[in-house]
Amino acid sequence: DSDTKVALVPGGPHPYFTAWEQAGKDAAKDFGLASADYKVPQKWELGAQNQLLESLVTQGYNAFLVFPGDPVGTVGIVDELVGTGAVAMALAGCLRDPSEAVFCMGTDTGNSAYLGTQELLESLGGGEGKKIVHFTGFLVDANTKLRIDAVEQAASEAGAEVIQVIADIDAPEPAEEKINAYLAAHADEVDGIITTAWVPAVVAANALRKIGDKRIKMVGIDHDEVLLQAVKDGFVHGTMLQNPYGQGYIGSFAADKLRQGCTIKADAPFKSNALTDKFIDSGTVFAGVDEVDDYVTSMQSITKTLFESFESTYLDC
Amino acid sequence: MNNFGSTQSPSQDVGILDDETSPAPGSGRLTQQLRRLLLSNEFGLLALIIIFSIIFAIVTPGFTSSFSLFAMGRTAAVNIIIGFSMMVVIVSGGLNLSVGSIGVCVAMGGGWLMQVAGFPWYLGVVGALALGAMIGALNGVLIVKTGLHSFIITLATMSIFFGVMIFLTQAGSFRELPPEYVTFGRMKINGVVSPLLIVTLVVGVILAVFFKLTTAGRRLLAAGANPDAAELSGIRVDRTIILCHAMSGVLAGIAGLMLVSRTGAAIPSMAGQLGQDWLLPAFLGPVLGGTLLTGGRASVLGTLLGAFLVTLLTTGLLLLQVGAFWVQTCLGLLLLAAVLIDLLRRSYLARHNLI
Amino acid sequence: MSNVVFRAANISKSFPGVKALQNVTLELNSGSIHALLGENGAGKSTLIKIITGIHRQDQGTLMLGDQSVQLHGPRDAIAHGIGVVHQERNLIPRFSISENIFLESLGKQSLTRIDYRALHEQARVWLDMLALDVDPATPVAKLSVAQMQLVEIAKALSLKSKVLLLDEPTASLTSHETDTLFSVLHRLRDGGASLVFVSHKLEEVQEICDQVTVLRDGVNACESRAMEGLDRQDIVKLMIGRSEQIPDWAARTRSTSEVALELRDVSTESGHRDINLQVRRAEIVGLYGLVGAGRTELAKSILGKYRIQSGSIIVDGKPAAINSVADAVSKYHIGYVSEDRKKEGLILMHSIIENVGITVWEQLGKAKALLTNRAVKKHVEPYINKLEVKTPSLNQFVNNLSGGNQQKVSVAKWLAAGVKVLIIDEPSVGIDIKTKAYLHELVRELADNENTAILLISSDMPEMITLADRIVVMNDFRIMGDIDNTREYAAMSEAIMNLIHSKKTIQPNSEEDPSASSGIGMAT
Amino acid sequence: MKRQLSSYLQSDWFGPLLITITAIALVSWFNPSFLSPFNIQILLLAIAVNALIAYAQMVIIAIGQMNLSVGAIGGLVAISFSGFMEVWSIPWPIAAVMALAVGLAAGYLNGFFVAMTGISAFIITLATLSIYKGLNLGITEATPFYKIPDMVKSLGNDTFIQPLPWLVIPTVIVTFGLWYLLNRLPVGRFILAVGGNEHAAELSGISVRKTIITAHVISGFLAGLAGIMLVARLQIGQPTIGDDWLILSFAAPVIGGAVLTGGHVSVVGTLLGVVIVAIITQVLVLFNVDPFLVQVVLGFLILWAVGLNKLREVRAAKVTAEQGAIA
Numbered sequence A: 001d002s003d004t005k006v007a008l009v010p011g012g013p014h015p016y017f018t019a020w021e022q023a024g025k026d027a028a029k030d031f032g033l034a035s036a037d038y039k040v041p042q043k044w045e046l047g048a049q050n051q052l053l054e055s056l057v058t059q060g061y062n063a064f065l066v067f068p069g070d071p072v073g074t075v076g077i078v079d080e081l082v083g084t085g086a087v088a089m090a091l092a093g094c095l096r097d098p099s100e101a102v103f104c105m106g107t108d109t110g111n112s113a114y115l116g117t118q119e120l121l122e123s124l125g126g127g128e129g130k131k132i133v134h135f136t137g138f139l140v141d142a143n144t145k146l147r148i149d150a151v152e153q154a155a156s157e158a159g160a161e162v163i164q165v166i167a168d169i170d171a172p173e174p175a176e177e178k179i180n181a182y183l184a185a186h187a188d189e190v191d192g193i194i195t196t197a198w199v200p201a202v203v204a205a206n207a208l209r210k211i212g213d214k215r216i217k218m219v220g221i222d223h224d225e226v227l228l229q230a231v232k233d234g235f236v237h238g239t240m241l242q243n244p245y246g247q248g249y250i251g252s253f254a255a256d257k258l259r260q261g262c263t264i265k266a267d268a269p270f271k272s273n274a275l276t277d278k279f280i281d282s283g284t285v286f287a288g289v290d291e292v293d294d295y296v297t298s299m300q301s302i303t304k305t306l307f308e309s310f311e312s313t314y315l316d317c
Numbered sequence B: 001m002n003n004f005g006s007t008q009s010p011s012q013d014v015g016i017l018d019d020e021t022s023p024a025p026g027s028g029r030l031t032q033q034l035r036r037l038l039l040s041n042e043f044g045l046l047a048l049i050i051i052f053s054i055i056f057a058i059v060t061p062g063f064t065s066s067f068s069l070f071a072m073g074r075t076a077a078v079n080i081i082i083g084f085s086m087m088v089v090i091v092s093g094g095l096n097l098s099v100g101s102i103g104v105c106v107a108m109g110g111g112w113l114m115q116v117a118g119f120p121w122y123l124g125v126v127g128a129l130a131l132g133a134m135i136g137a138l139n140g141v142l143i144v145k146t147g148l149h150s151f152i153i154t155l156a157t158m159s160i161f162f163g164v165m166i167f168l169t170q171a172g173s174f175r176e177l178p179p180e181y182v183t184f185g186r187m188k189i190n191g192v193v194s195p196l197l198i199v200t201l202v203v204g205v206i207l208a209v210f211f212k213l214t215t216a217g218r219r220l221l222a223a224g225a226n227p228d229a230a231e232l233s234g235i236r237v238d239r240t241i242i243l244c245h246a247m248s249g250v251l252a253g254i255a256g257l258m259l260v261s262r263t264g265a266a267i268p269s270m271a272g273q274l275g276q277d278w279l280l281p282a283f284l285g286p287v288l289g290g291t292l293l294t295g296g297r298a299s300v301l302g303t304l305l306g307a308f309l310v311t312l313l314t315t316g317l318l319l320l321q322v323g324a325f326w327v328q329t330c331l332g333l334l335l336l337a338a339v340l341i342d343l344l345r346r347s348y349l350a351r352h353n354l355i
Numbered sequence C: 001m002s003n004v005v006f007r008a009a010n011i012s013k014s015f016p017g018v019k020a021l022q023n024v025t026l027e028l029n030s031g032s033i034h035a036l037l038g039e040n041g042a043g044k045s046t047l048i049k050i051i052t053g054i055h056r057q058d059q060g061t062l063m064l065g066d067q068s069v070q071l072h073g074p075r076d077a078i079a080h081g082i083g084v085v086h087q088e089r090n091l092i093p094r095f096s097i098s099e100n101i102f103l104e105s106l107g108k109q110s111l112t113r114i115d116y117r118a119l120h121e122q123a124r125v126w127l128d129m130l131a132l133d134v135d136p137a138t139p140v141a142k143l144s145v146a147q148m149q150l151v152e153i154a155k156a157l158s159l160k161s162k163v164l165l166l167d168e169p170t171a172s173l174t175s176h177e178t179d180t181l182f183s184v185l186h187r188l189r190d191g192g193a194s195l196v197f198v199s200h201k202l203e204e205v206q207e208i209c210d211q212v213t214v215l216r217d218g219v220n221a222c223e224s225r226a227m228e229g230l231d232r233q234d235i236v237k238l239m240i241g242r243s244e245q246i247p248d249w250a251a252r253t254r255s256t257s258e259v260a261l262e263l264r265d266v267s268t269e270s271g272h273r274d275i276n277l278q279v280r281r282a283e284i285v286g287l288y289g290l291v292g293a294g295r296t297e298l299a300k301s302i303l304g305k306y307r308i309q310s311g312s313i314i315v316d317g318k319p320a321a322i323n324s325v326a327d328a329v330s331k332y333h334i335g336y337v338s339e340d341r342k343k344e345g346l347i348l349m350h351s352i353i354e355n356v357g358i359t360v361w362e363q364l365g366k367a368k369a370l371l372t373n374r375a376v377k378k379h380v381e382p383y384i385n386k387l388e389v390k391t392p393s394l395n396q397f398v399n400n401l402s403g404g405n406q407q408k409v410s411v412a413k414w415l416a417a418g419v420k421v422l423i424i425d426e427p428s429v430g431i432d433i434k435t436k437a438y439l440h441e442l443v444r445e446l447a448d449n450e451n452t453a454i455l456l457i458s459s460d461m462p463e464m465i466t467l468a469d470r471i472v473v474m475n476d477f478r479i480m481g482d483i484d485n486t487r488e489y490a491a492m493s494e495a496i497m498n499l500i501h502s503k504k505t506i507q508p509n510s511e512e513d514p515s516a517s518s519g520i521g522m523a524t
Numbered sequence D: 001m002k003r004q005l006s007s008y009l010q011s012d013w014f015g016p017l018l019i020t021i022t023a024i025a026l027v028s029w030f031n032p033s034f035l036s037p038f039n040i041q042i043l044l045l046a047i048a049v050n051a052l053i054a055y056a057q058m059v060i061i062a063i064g065q066m067n068l069s070v071g072a073i074g075g076l077v078a079i080s081f082s083g084f085m086e087v088w089s090i091p092w093p094i095a096a097v098m099a100l101a102v103g104l105a106a107g108y109l110n111g112f113f114v115a116m117t118g119i120s121a122f123i124i125t126l127a128t129l130s131i132y133k134g135l136n137l138g139i140t141e142a143t144p145f146y147k148i149p150d151m152v153k154s155l156g157n158d159t160f161i162q163p164l165p166w167l168v169i170p171t172v173i174v175t176f177g178l179w180y181l182l183n184r185l186p187v188g189r190f191i192l193a194v195g196g197n198e199h200a201a202e203l204s205g206i207s208v209r210k211t212i213i214t215a216h217v218i219s220g221f222l223a224g225l226a227g228i229m230l231v232a233r234l235q236i237g238q239p240t241i242g243d244d245w246l247i248l249s250f251a252a253p254v255i256g257g258a259v260l261t262g263g264h265v266s267v268v269g270t271l272l273g274v275v276i277v278a279i280i281t282q283v284l285v286l287f288n289v290d291p292f293l294v295q296v297v298l299g300f301l302i303l304w305a306v307g308l309n310k311l312r313e314v315r316a317a318k319v320t321a322e323q324g325a326i327a
């Protein structure tokens, strides 16, 4: 059996990462790892994540699958983890190059926002002259800027206009207040809503349901029940789904392989995004009303495809 | 005159008997001194640190490993300075909610000076700290000029400073910093001690001297304890308040720059949204260390030990592997247990020794 | 007569480093006023705090009638019919006078609506009894020290307790208010109450007390004996172990020395009008007036705490621009001993050395880079010793000192400061007679040896007459006139009272020359 | 007449009221939709909950302490409420009562530790903040409870008469109740007395311990009520409810004239403080402020609001001083 002890470390408590726990357990069982544990920092703080990672080193973990609390800020600690002889990779979100992470597997945040906006504009029957609004998370998160830019780009390419960006609404209370206030004032001026963070997506879906306006189209992000239900009921056009389970499962597998002596292929077909040139897409799909019911199956199939070809595509063993 | 931290101050029940005017005979004096030491807040914290260290060393493997000690020292080093930056304002009877915000501004300023303006690291540090002093002093001036409570002023400026920073940087970071500056944060002296910890100790000594042995420090204490009396004694209370906010800015800046050196980059998110992540460590150290929230009393050593205790407890809990989601509950319980133990110790000593 | 209602037997109490009481006994009869006397720090307040349940005695018993009682706190004491006026003010600043008076009785039904109108009416009764003419709805924070003292007394009276302890109730009252209080106390005594009266003013004690207990260094120097047959010197001997030394200072005049501080036609934002005042080098000018005359506020206006609206302040012959207290202290070397030691005079949570040193730090800090306690101590210790501050150490927190000793610290810090002009506001509040004499000597020495100009604000007529070279009388924010001090008590006090009263009754708002008080030099 | 004017000028709520009126006038001038019924409803919904949060802190400020755990209590009660309904299928009114009991208990624990140990409330509530938040996370593992009965959802969002949402009802009751408590009932006066001068209160025979515990229990109750109302409003039992409350909970009472050292708070002032904060929040959205500048504008608006209030205080002080001089 392998002596690989994998730690899957999100940025903080968040429902998005819950699937990592099962993914780790399954991977540990399937690949005979010493363990693959889901370790959550007590809060969304860089310091808390760092302290957790340091304590995991002390506890003998030797493979780290880390969601970067900050694309640049987490580089330092990842480099130190690698310095202790461990394998480290960025999961779900990427570190900004250069870093010691072997690669980044997850969602290209910018691209996901870009694709989502395109879906939105398509649903509006083409973007020309359309007005959309963008609800997103904390500005201190560098990814937020990437999302804002990506939405802007997709809109301008299609001739649409982003008339307002409301950011810093990662907490439910302000999200509620601001989104509702916005809709109260501007509901009749806006054609579409793109949300690129979990909480705003949920809150906006509820708000649309409340005002009962199906004219305004919205594309959300992630797989919250409220959102999925709103898609089914037609209040939300669709959502950009990601694949946390696949990230955790394949990530644990890869980490173990790398510890067993495999190396990354020199010509591995990594993709590039705004942050890194060593990016592996764990699957980002748009799920409209037709897809929401079996999104789990479709994610599983993406995972399966990615997993089956992973070793041959990316690793030299 | 209500105090927030009533029994955190031993003054109510502890007598001090230690110099020539004392009528007590020599041996009595010694025991009095010993009692005073045993009853002090600092001693209590030290005792707790030792007790918990022993417990953790026994039950958690790896607690005493050099990496663990190094990491703990480094984390504590920053938390202690953050605590200091709040302490100097608490002493004046005020608060500074913008410590985190200032810390990030200084860090980003330092990053800009080193990366964009091309300053050598020491000039970058000096320039950035000057920025911290200015921002802090601005807080002080606003408080003095408007006569509003520092709580509300720093609440507003927290938003303003942070907003200006995020607007100027557009949430971008500076990571091409001089290598000698960045290695500083990762260096290990003798394999266990982080140089950041040494910086912290030096700052601590300077602060202790400031409060004990300088006119300005004593004035600050007097103005914080009773502004009316201080004013009637000829102290310029306004200037003192501006001074302590400027100091707070510099200290927050030091903490920010330490984090930059540690992370290897100046990033806007290092203290969370609006710098709020720092609020907890900022208050924890001083309050546990016996600094009264109503002002007038500071304990540099107490703040240092208080911040260290919290770092120790957190590290220990993480190593104990209580289920990830329960760490916070346990931390709260441990904190409660720690202050209760300290209370018991004090009342036990008071009952059995002092009468 | 001797039916004992209360007895504290063999009480001992220690604080860290201090044996405050040792085997002290006190016996109270009904229908009597019992004096509790002793020097500062003798243990009077401590004994009172034990009797009222604030401190627990280490040894000894408390007996109410013939039953021994255990008091677990102030509420217990109140429930047993023991009321108290503490030496220190204990009022809720933002609450109205009436609410402060009736705070404890409100507690009986914590969920019934408070009828404020009835409350104010009831309060009125007690205020009238003490001749305090203020609206009972006024927040106590707006009252002067003396008025707060009266409210505190009203509060205690309203409990109608069997045993009432008054810890220096008259310390900040003038003789007029004291007289009113005494008539109330007489009535209570005649109604069968048992009163304990603490004061450092022996005239008052002799006037109303019929029994006396004296404490010296925490032990009984005499225990519950009749006042009859004791004269002033006997009491003094019991208190300090020797008889009183009455200073025999000749009248002097300083009319030739230079003017150190002058006020010309000053009006202030607090309401003073046309104030003209001169204090010369080495001169001690007394400023006398009834409570609320505006003396304290005048002092603070000179210091730059309140704005001067017109007129000018001249220091050493040059017009002074005083914009803040710090200006007054560091530029013009004017010091001020506050009448309110707890709020303005002292930093209670700091040590003695910190408190006394505050005025010399700057000076010492200039001489050496680092300011050590040793240096400060060298500078201030002589004054502390001279005033006999009773403390185990200079590092004792001022909070833990007895009231009188706190007052000494608050005065000592300015004696040490080396200022050119010193304004002293009610310096001897709560100071025992021995120290009062030392204090007077020190003030006199300051004037004689250091040429300090001293403006003495005091409501204590004997003190005024002992110390002042010239007495300026103030009433209602105006100066009524001044009198050269002849040091003949009877004549002087009559002249002063005439100046206040005649003026007031004849022409309340007059700016005319009050020639009614003939034979006395008027202010220019 | 003049006397009355000056007493209005001096009261704590006058300044905030003036600011509120000016702000409403200004904003609706530039953006008429601000006063549309739907927007008023949105504003009221936000104010209804935030007022309770602010009151929860205000009561503790009144005794001269701080309660850092308001948010943690609110969050714990919120997830208890939704958890009772989802996991144990308890009918919502009973679940609400049980959840409020959790809030009361949490408040009681705070008060108990503070009163019995004499340790500063700051430390105690810091520790319990961690405990309550940890319980919340331990129970939910950060995943929300979704099964909120439709009845609760509609109570949280519907109006009983346009544009008054149901949620304002508890807030109105609490506002009156609290005002009456603090101004007319001995319990409330004791709270303020303890805040004004704890030592003096003790000497006057007030049980300081009981008073402290009472205040904390009230605080826990109010925070819990806010948590429950938020579940109804958000239609989801979010574990993150409460994470953001701390600053608001202090800002509103302070804008409303509360003295942080205790002994003086104003219910109406606090309510107006909440209104001001809500208007500021809306202004940032309505005027499409660049997201990167939102924080700067927010800071300046806070300064503007409290600065204006301060100006008023100075004026009022002057008016009374002059009157004093005339009298």
Ligand SMILES: Nc1ncnc2c1ncn2[C@@H]1O[C@H](COP(=O)(O)OP(=O)(O)OP(=O)(O)O)[C@@H](O)[C@H]1O
Pocket (backbone or CB within 6 Å): B012, B015, C015, C016, C018, C019, C020, C038, C039, C040, C041, C042, C043, C044, C045, C046, C047, C087, C390, C391, C399, C400, C401, C402, C403, C404, C405, C430, C432
């Ligand atoms: N809380 C305390 N801690 C330490 N020492 C105390 C405390 N309270 C009183 N003492 C000491 O006990 C002694 C007696 O004090 P007490 O207040 O009873 O004196 P007193 O007779 O009332 O004096 P005064 O006339 O100055 O009011 C003093 O030496 C004082 O310093």
Ligand SMILES: Nc1ncnc2c1ncn2[C@@H]1O[C@H](COP(=O)(O)OP(=O)(O)OP(=O)(O)O)[C@@H](O)[C@H]1O
Pocket (backbone or CB within 6 Å): C133, C134, C142, C143, C144, C145, C146, C289, C290, C291, C292, C293, C294, C295, C296, C297, C298, C339, C459
């Ligand atoms: N009749 C009154 N009603 C209410 N407040 C009064 C009254 N008289 C005076 N005051 C207040 O009490 C204070 C008295 O002023 P001040 O202390 O300057 O006088 P003083 O002559 O020093 O009297 P004291 O002997 O009390 O110190 C002022 O704050 C004044 O506003």
Ligand SMILES: [Mg+2]
Pocket (backbone or CB within 6 Å): C044, C045, C046, C087, C167, C402, C403, C404
């Ligand atoms: Mg006394």
Ligand SMILES: [Mg+2]
Pocket (backbone or CB within 6 Å): C295, C296, C297, C339, C425
């Ligand atoms: Mg006076």
